[in-house]
Amino acid sequence: xxxxxxxxxxxxxxxxxxxxxxxxxxxxxxxxxxxxxxxxxxxxxxxxxxxxxxxxxxxxxxxxxxxxxxxxxxxxxxxxxxxxxxxxxxxxxxxxxxxxxxxxxxxxxxxxxxxxxxxxxxxxxxxxxxxxxxxxxxxxxxxxxxxxxxxxxxxxxxxxxxxxxxxxxxxxxxxxxxxxxxxxxxxxxxxxxxx
Numbered sequence: 001x002x003x004x005x006x007x008x009x010x011x012x013x014x015x016x017x018x019x020x021x022x023x024x025x026x027x028x029x030x031x032x033x034x035x036x037x038x039x040x041x042x043x044x045x046x047x048x049x050x051x052x053x054x055x056x057x058x059x060x061x062x063x064x065x066x067x068x069x070x071x072x073x074x075x076x077x078x079x080x081x082x083x084x085x086x087x088x089x090x091x092x093x094x095x096x097x098x099x100x101x102x103x104x105x106x107x108x109x110x111x112x113x114x115x116x117x118x119x120x121x122x123x124x125x126x127x128x129x130x131x132x133x134x135x136x137x138x139x140x141x142x143x144x145x146x147x148x149x150x151x152x153x154x155x156x157x158x159x160x161x162x163x164x165x166x167x168x169x170x171x172x173x174x175x176x177x178x179x180x181x182x183x184x185x186x187x188x189x190x191x192x193x194x195x
Contacts, residue, residue: 075119
Protein backbone atom coordinates (compact mmCIF):
# COMPACT_ATOMS: atom_id res chain seq x y z
CA UNK A 1 0.00 0.00 0.00
CA UNK A 2 1.23 3.46 -0.92
CA UNK A 3 2.04 5.67 2.04
CA UNK A 4 1.99 9.44 1.94
CA UNK A 5 3.11 12.13 4.28
CA UNK A 6 0.29 14.23 2.82
CA UNK A 7 -2.38 11.51 2.64
CA UNK A 8 -4.92 13.02 5.12
CA UNK A 9 -4.59 16.48 3.52
CA UNK A 10 -4.98 15.01 0.05
CA UNK A 11 -8.06 13.02 1.07
CA UNK A 12 -9.70 16.12 2.55
CA UNK A 13 -8.89 18.20 -0.53
CA UNK A 14 -10.19 15.52 -2.90
CA UNK A 15 -13.45 15.16 -0.97
CA UNK A 16 -13.91 18.93 -0.95
CA UNK A 17 -13.35 19.30 -4.71
CA UNK A 18 -15.65 16.39 -5.57
CA UNK A 19 -18.40 17.87 -3.42
CA UNK A 20 -17.97 21.28 -5.07
CA UNK A 21 -17.99 19.74 -8.55
CA UNK A 22 -21.17 17.78 -7.88
CA UNK A 23 -22.92 20.93 -6.66
CA UNK A 24 -21.76 23.07 -9.60
CA UNK A 25 -24.74 23.72 -11.87
CA UNK A 26 -22.56 25.65 -14.34
CA UNK A 27 -20.43 22.63 -15.36
CA UNK A 28 -21.95 22.24 -18.83
CA UNK A 29 -21.44 25.93 -19.60
CA UNK A 30 -17.87 25.77 -18.26
CA UNK A 31 -17.09 22.73 -20.42
CA UNK A 32 -18.36 24.51 -23.55
CA UNK A 33 -16.38 27.66 -22.67
CA UNK A 34 -13.17 25.65 -22.16
CA UNK A 35 -13.33 23.58 -25.39
CA UNK A 36 -11.91 26.21 -27.81
CA UNK A 37 -8.87 26.68 -25.58
CA UNK A 38 -8.40 22.90 -25.33
CA UNK A 39 -8.46 22.58 -29.11
CA UNK A 40 -6.08 25.53 -29.49
CA UNK A 41 -3.65 23.82 -27.08
CA UNK A 42 -3.83 20.68 -29.23
CA UNK A 43 -3.02 22.49 -32.49
CA UNK A 44 0.05 21.06 -34.17
CA UNK A 45 0.03 17.83 -32.13
CA UNK A 46 -0.66 14.71 -34.21
CA UNK A 47 -0.53 12.16 -31.37
CA UNK A 48 -2.18 13.05 -28.06
CA UNK A 49 -2.89 11.12 -24.86
CA UNK A 50 -6.09 12.00 -23.06
CA UNK A 51 -8.47 10.44 -20.55
CA UNK A 52 -12.21 9.84 -20.74
CA UNK A 53 -13.77 11.98 -18.06
CA UNK A 54 -16.65 10.85 -15.88
CA UNK A 55 -19.01 13.21 -14.05
CA UNK A 56 -18.33 15.42 -12.20
CA UNK A 57 -14.94 15.83 -13.93
CA UNK A 58 -14.51 18.53 -16.57
CA UNK A 59 -15.66 16.99 -19.85
CA UNK A 60 -13.14 15.49 -22.28
CA UNK A 61 -15.64 13.67 -24.55
CA UNK A 62 -16.07 16.60 -26.94
CA UNK A 63 -12.30 17.13 -27.04
CA UNK A 64 -11.64 13.47 -27.87
CA UNK A 65 -14.36 13.46 -30.56
CA UNK A 66 -13.06 16.67 -32.15
CA UNK A 67 -9.47 15.43 -32.19
CA UNK A 68 -10.52 12.09 -33.71
CA UNK A 69 -12.59 13.89 -36.39
CA UNK A 70 -9.49 15.94 -37.28
CA UNK A 71 -7.38 12.82 -37.76
CA UNK A 72 -5.37 13.21 -34.56
CA UNK A 73 -4.32 9.88 -33.00
CA UNK A 74 -5.73 9.78 -29.45
CA UNK A 75 -4.31 7.40 -26.84
CA UNK A 76 -6.58 6.61 -23.87
CA UNK A 77 -5.95 4.80 -20.57
CA UNK A 78 -7.00 1.18 -20.10
CA UNK A 79 -7.56 0.55 -16.40
CA UNK A 80 -9.42 -2.78 -16.25
CA UNK A 81 -7.09 -5.56 -15.17
CA UNK A 82 -3.91 -3.45 -15.24
CA UNK A 83 -1.88 -2.36 -12.22
CA UNK A 84 0.76 -0.77 -14.41
CA UNK A 85 -0.36 1.99 -16.79
CA UNK A 86 -1.81 0.62 -20.03
CA UNK A 87 -3.17 2.38 -23.09
CA UNK A 88 -5.15 1.85 -26.31
CA UNK A 89 -5.87 3.96 -29.39
CA UNK A 90 -9.28 5.58 -29.67
CA UNK A 91 -11.18 4.34 -32.75
CA UNK A 92 -14.50 6.13 -32.27
CA UNK A 93 -17.42 5.91 -29.85
CA UNK A 94 -18.46 2.48 -31.13
CA UNK A 95 -15.09 1.07 -30.00
CA UNK A 96 -15.43 2.04 -26.32
CA UNK A 97 -16.64 -0.07 -23.39
CA UNK A 98 -17.15 0.42 -19.68
CA UNK A 99 -13.91 -0.48 -17.90
CA UNK A 100 -12.75 -0.37 -14.29
CA UNK A 101 -15.34 1.40 -12.09
CA UNK A 102 -17.36 2.10 -15.23
CA UNK A 103 -14.71 4.40 -16.72
CA UNK A 104 -14.92 4.18 -20.53
CA UNK A 105 -11.93 2.70 -22.32
CA UNK A 106 -11.12 1.66 -25.90
CA UNK A 107 -11.74 -1.87 -27.17
CA UNK A 108 -8.72 -1.65 -29.49
CA UNK A 109 -5.60 -3.71 -28.61
CA UNK A 110 -4.09 -2.83 -25.25
CA UNK A 111 -0.58 -1.37 -25.24
CA UNK A 112 1.95 -1.13 -22.44
CA UNK A 113 3.11 1.97 -20.59
CA UNK A 114 5.77 2.73 -23.20
CA UNK A 115 3.03 3.69 -25.72
CA UNK A 116 2.82 7.08 -24.02
CA UNK A 117 6.22 8.01 -25.46
CA UNK A 118 4.54 8.41 -28.88
CA UNK A 119 2.48 11.38 -27.68
CA UNK A 120 3.67 14.98 -27.85
CA UNK A 121 0.82 16.18 -25.62
CA UNK A 122 -0.56 14.39 -22.56
CA UNK A 123 -3.82 15.50 -20.89
CA UNK A 124 -3.94 14.39 -17.25
CA UNK A 125 -6.78 14.61 -14.77
CA UNK A 126 -6.54 16.92 -11.77
CA UNK A 127 -8.69 18.11 -8.91
CA UNK A 128 -6.63 21.18 -8.07
CA UNK A 129 -3.48 22.71 -9.51
CA UNK A 130 -1.21 25.61 -8.65
CA UNK A 131 -0.12 28.25 -11.19
CA UNK A 132 3.36 26.69 -10.94
CA UNK A 133 2.01 23.31 -12.12
CA UNK A 134 1.78 21.33 -8.88
CA UNK A 135 -1.19 19.00 -9.30
CA UNK A 136 -3.54 17.22 -6.94
CA UNK A 137 -4.66 14.12 -8.83
CA UNK A 138 -7.60 11.87 -8.23
CA UNK A 139 -5.60 9.45 -6.07
CA UNK A 140 -3.64 6.26 -6.58
CA UNK A 141 -0.71 7.80 -8.46
CA UNK A 142 -1.68 6.33 -11.87
CA UNK A 143 -0.60 9.38 -13.85
CA UNK A 144 2.55 9.90 -11.80
CA UNK A 145 3.57 6.35 -12.78
CA UNK A 146 2.40 6.75 -16.38
CA UNK A 147 4.28 10.00 -16.94
CA UNK A 148 7.57 8.23 -16.27
CA UNK A 149 7.09 6.78 -19.78
CA UNK A 150 6.29 10.08 -21.53
CA UNK A 151 8.69 11.60 -24.03
CA UNK A 152 11.04 14.07 -22.34
CA UNK A 153 9.71 16.92 -24.49
CA UNK A 154 6.01 16.02 -24.20
CA UNK A 155 3.72 18.81 -23.02
CA UNK A 156 1.73 17.74 -19.95
CA UNK A 157 -1.56 19.60 -19.51
CA UNK A 158 -4.67 19.53 -17.36
CA UNK A 159 -8.15 21.07 -17.34
CA UNK A 160 -9.86 22.37 -14.21
CA UNK A 161 -12.29 25.08 -13.16
CA UNK A 162 -11.06 28.57 -12.34
CA UNK A 163 -11.68 27.95 -8.63
CA UNK A 164 -9.49 24.81 -8.77
CA UNK A 165 -6.37 26.86 -9.55
CA UNK A 166 -5.12 27.46 -6.01
CA UNK A 167 -1.95 28.78 -4.34
CA UNK A 168 -0.87 25.43 -2.88
CA UNK A 169 -1.78 21.73 -2.99
CA UNK A 170 -0.52 18.93 -0.72
CA UNK A 171 2.45 17.24 -2.38
CA UNK A 172 4.58 14.14 -2.14
CA UNK A 173 8.01 13.62 -3.71
CA UNK A 174 6.63 11.48 -6.56
CA UNK A 175 4.01 14.02 -7.67
CA UNK A 176 4.56 15.25 -11.25
CA UNK A 177 3.97 18.83 -12.36
CA UNK A 178 2.01 19.96 -15.42
CA UNK A 179 3.18 22.45 -18.05
CA UNK A 180 -0.20 23.87 -19.04
CA UNK A 181 -3.52 24.50 -17.27
CA UNK A 182 -6.76 25.23 -19.14
CA UNK A 183 -9.77 26.68 -17.31
CA UNK A 184 -13.01 28.03 -18.81
CA UNK A 185 -11.52 31.55 -18.85
CA UNK A 186 -7.74 31.25 -19.18
CA UNK A 187 -4.71 29.24 -20.20
CA UNK A 188 -1.74 29.15 -17.82
CA UNK A 189 1.74 28.12 -18.96
CA UNK A 190 3.30 27.03 -15.69
CA UNK A 191 6.98 27.00 -16.56
CA UNK A 192 7.11 23.74 -14.63
CA UNK A 193 10.43 22.04 -14.17
CA UNK A 194 10.82 18.45 -12.94
CA UNK A 195 10.78 18.07 -9.16
